[in-house]
Amino acid sequence: MAEEKWVVMVTAQTPTNIAVIKYWGKRDEVRILPINDSISVTLDPNHLCTLTTVAVSPSFDRDRMWLNGKEISLSGSRYQNCLREIRIRGNAVEDKEKGIKIEKKDWEKMHLHIASHNNFPTAAGLASSAAGFACLVFSLAKLMNVDEDASQLSAIARQGSGSACRSLFGGFVKWNMGNKEDGSDSVAVQLADDKHWDDLVIIVAVVSSREKEMSSTSGMCESVETSLLLQHRVKEVVPLRVLQMEEAIKNQDFTSFTKLTCADSNQFHAVCMDTSPPIFYMNDTSHRIISLVEKWNRSVGTPEIAYTFDAGPNAVLIAKNRKVAVELLQGLLYCFPLKADTDMKSYVLGDISIVKDAG
Ligand code: ADP
Ligand code: DP6
Numbered sequence: 001m002a003e004e005k006w007v008v009m010v011t012a013q014t015p016t017n018i019a020v021i022k023y024w025g026k027r028d029e030v031r032i033l034p035i036n037d038s039i040s041v042t043l044d045p046n047h048l049c050t051l052t053t054v055a056v057s058p059s060f061d062r063d064r065m066w067l068n069g070k071e072i073s074l075s076g077s078r079y080q081n082c083l084r085e086i087r088i089r090g091n092a093v094e095d096k097e098k099g100i101k102i103e104k105k106d107w108e109k110m111h112l113h114i115a116s117h118n119n120f121p122t123a124a125g126l127a128s129s130a131a132g133f134a135c136l137v138f139s140l141a142k143l144m145n146v147d148e149d150a151s152q153l154s155a156i157a158r159q160g161s162g163s164a165c166r167s168l169f170g171g172f173v174k175w176n177m178g179n180k181e182d183g184s185d186s187v188a189v190q191l192a193d194d195k196h197w198d199d200l201v202i203i204v205a206v207v208s209s210r211e212k213e214m215s216s217t218s219g220m221c222e223s224v225e226t227s228l229l230l231q232h233r234v235k236e237v238v239p240l241r242v243l244q245m246e247e248a249i250k251n252q253d254f255t256s257f258t259k260l261t262c263a264d265s266n267q268f269h270a271v272c273m274d275t276s277p278p279i280f281y282m283n284d285t286s287h288r289i290i291s292l293v294e295k296w297n298r299s300v301g302t303p304e305i306a307y308t309f310d311a312g313p314n315a316v317l318i319a320k321n322r323k324v325a326v327e328l329l330q331g332l333l334y335c336f337p338l339k340a341d342t343d344m345k346s347y348v349l350g351d352i353s354i355v356k357d358a359g
């Protein structure tokens with residue numbers, strides 16, 4: 001085979017993560033440095049995830065990327081920063097059998113083709129940017145034989161999308177906001193692995209798979225500029241909540257976990273309302289789901305279901321255990337009329353469809 005004909009490729013799959021203490025607001029827009037710590041749970045890698053293939057070949061004449069089958073531009077600073085940071089750290093790769101040799105210094109001039117696919121709605125408030133950029137950085141690091149641990153890679157994924165830094169780990173993850181100007185200490189760390197608190201079952205109710213009108217990036221920028229509630233949240237609320245959430249996770253204290261998760265989701269959406277002009281990510285169906293869960297928890301006495309909504313109308317419901325999850329699915333079926341759905345490969349209930357993520 002002529003030397004110009006070879007292609008080396010790597011494919012990786014990365015799950016999305018859902019914040020239970022939300023990141024909303026940046027102190028540095030370029031490096032993507034947040035104004036508060038956040039905590040998330042990473043979903044099962046086989047459910048909501050991104051699949052990305054990265055390829056390098058001497059026959060490629062420029063970097064190109066396809067997202068969900070459509071070519072997109074890589075000229076934005078987020079893609080450029082991730083590509084640059086990985087390329088700098090690339091190491092030699094050799095396959096003697098195939099006569100392929102890539103030197104460390106070659107990575108800067110060799111071009112890439114990237115194909116990525118999300119198996120869930122993109123830009124609809126289910127953290128596609130998190131799974132997407134984590135998968136991009138992880139697959140590029142594998143391709144270029146980068147020798148960095150998950151925390152170091154998280155600082156690169158962060159520069160693609162803040163929430164992406166947390167998807168490099170499974171289980172419960174904290175993104176430390178850090179305080180260094182260069183962002184080197186703004187990294188994700190694992191609080192507990194995916195075996196910890198095995199009883200939990202996460203149910204994602206896709207209320208709408210439409211692309212949101214206001215991206216997370218623009219939304220949080222407007223909140224930082226205009227919301228007084230956000231200033232209060234960052235200074236007075238989140239620091240204590242993060243400590244309490246770490247305790248709740250460590251002790252598998254579902255009552256405290258639910259209280260904190262629901263309160264933080266509600267405060268995040270209140271901040272959106274407090275932004276000028278106000279941002280509405282949730283819709284009537286989201287509100288009906290909140291009411292259903294609140295009534296449920298009140299009627300049983302101790303909480304059995306936590307809810308949280310990212311920057312979109314879709315609900316992430318966390319059931320205390322499998323028994324509750326089954327009852328919850330039945331409850332949702334009762335409250336929302338049945339409708340056929342073929343593309344979501346999910347349980348479908350009228351205007352909400354349910355992707356079940358067995359923990
Ligand atoms: P979401 O709530 O889905 O995270 P965002 O507004 O934060 O929505 O981000 C959506 C953007 O993330 C997309 O417009 C795209 O630029 C980027 N993105 C989504 N999926 C991928 C992917 N698989 N690979 C690279 N970038 C992605
Ligand atoms: C509501 O990470 O999507 O999901 O850093 O600008 O790419 P950028 O924003 P993004 O924001 C996520 C906001 C959130 C909360 C969270 O995931 O913590």
Ligand code: CO
Pocket residue numbers: 127128129130161163216
């Ligand atoms: Co996002």
